[in-house]
Amino acid sequence: MEPQHRIGTREQWLAASRALLAEEKAHMRAGDELARKRRELPWVKVDKSYVFETPQGRKTLADLFDGRSQLIIYHFMLGSDWNEGCVGCSFLSDHMTGIVTHLEHHDVSYVTVSHAPLAKIEAFKKRMGWTFPWVSSSGSDFNFDYHVSFTPEQLASKKAFYNFTEQDVGIDEQHGHSVFYKDEHGDVYHTYSCYGRGDERFINTYAHLDVTPKGRNEASNLTDWVRHHDRYEDGARGG
Structure with missing residues (x-):
C-alpha cells in the first residue's frame, strides 16, 4: 500500500529540510551530552x-x-x-x-x-x-x-x-x-x-529504516517482520 503524504515543491522541501536539519543537529548534540554523562557514571x-x-x-x-x-x-x-x-x-x-x-x-x-x-x-x-x-x-x-x-x-x-x-x-x-x-x-x-x-x-538497520518514507513500519515491535536471516522466504519483499 502506498503511503499517503502531502506533495510539495522543491522550494518547500528545501525550506522544511533546513528546519529539520536544525532539529537533527540539536538531537545529535543532546546525544553527545548523554554519552558524556554515560561515561561519568560511577564504576x-x-x-x-x-x-x-x-x-x-x-x-x-x-x-x-x-x-x-x-x-x-x-x-x-x-x-x-x-x-x-x-x-x-x-x-x-x-x-x-x-x-x-x-x-x-x-x-x-x-x-x-x-x-x-x-x-x-x-x-x-x-x-x-x-x-x-x-x-x-x-x-x-x-x-x-x-x-x-x-x-x-x-x-x-x-x-x-x-x-x-x-x-x-x-x-x-x-x-x-x-x-x-x-x-x-x-x-x-x-x-x-x-x-x-x-x-x-546497536541495530544499524533501524538507522536506515528511520530515514525512509515508511520508517520502521511496525505494528507493535520488530517481531512483526524480522525473522532469523535464514527464515526469510527466498525472493520475498516487504509490502
Whole structure:
C-alpha cells in the first residue's frame, strides 16, 4: 500500500529540510551530552568470580577482555532449554560481524554471553554464520546478577528486577548490554548497562529504516517482520 503524504515543491522541501536539519543537529548534540554523562557514571568493582565456558576452555570475566582494557558484553536471549536464539537478539547480532574488528583495534573487546550450554550456543552460531566471540555463563550467577536471567520463583511472583525496575518480565531470559573496564592492576569494574529499547542504538538497520518514507513500519515491535536471516522466504519483499 502506498503511503499517503502531502506533495510539495522543491522550494518547500528545501525550506522544511533546513528546519529539520536544525532539529537533527540539536538531537545529535543532546546525544553527545548523554554519552558524556554515560561515561561519568560511577564504576562498581566486580568482586565476584565469574567463570564462562568458551571454545578455548573455561575463562574468567577478566580473561574475556583478551588483553584490552574495555569490554562490551551483549546479553543474548538463549536459555538452557531453548531450541534457538531469540529473533530480536539474532537481528541485532547480524550487525556485529563486521564491527568487532574495528572495536578490537580501538581497545574494546566484544563478547556475547548466553545462559545456554556452550554446545547449544556453538550449534546456533554455526547455523547463523557468526564469527564474534560467544560464551556460556551456565555455570555461574552472571546472568542472574546482571538481571537478564530469572528464576521460576521470580516469574511466578511477577516480580523480577529488569531495566532498573521491578516488573513482570514474562519470560526466563531478557536482553541487554553491559560494559566493563579493567585497570592496570587487573581489577574489573562494571561501568554501564542498558536493556529493552536501550539496545536499539546497536541495530544499524533501524538507522536506515528511520530515514525512509515508511520508517520502521511496525505494528507493535520488530517481531512483526524480522525473522532469523535464514527464515526469510527466498525472493520475498516487504509490502
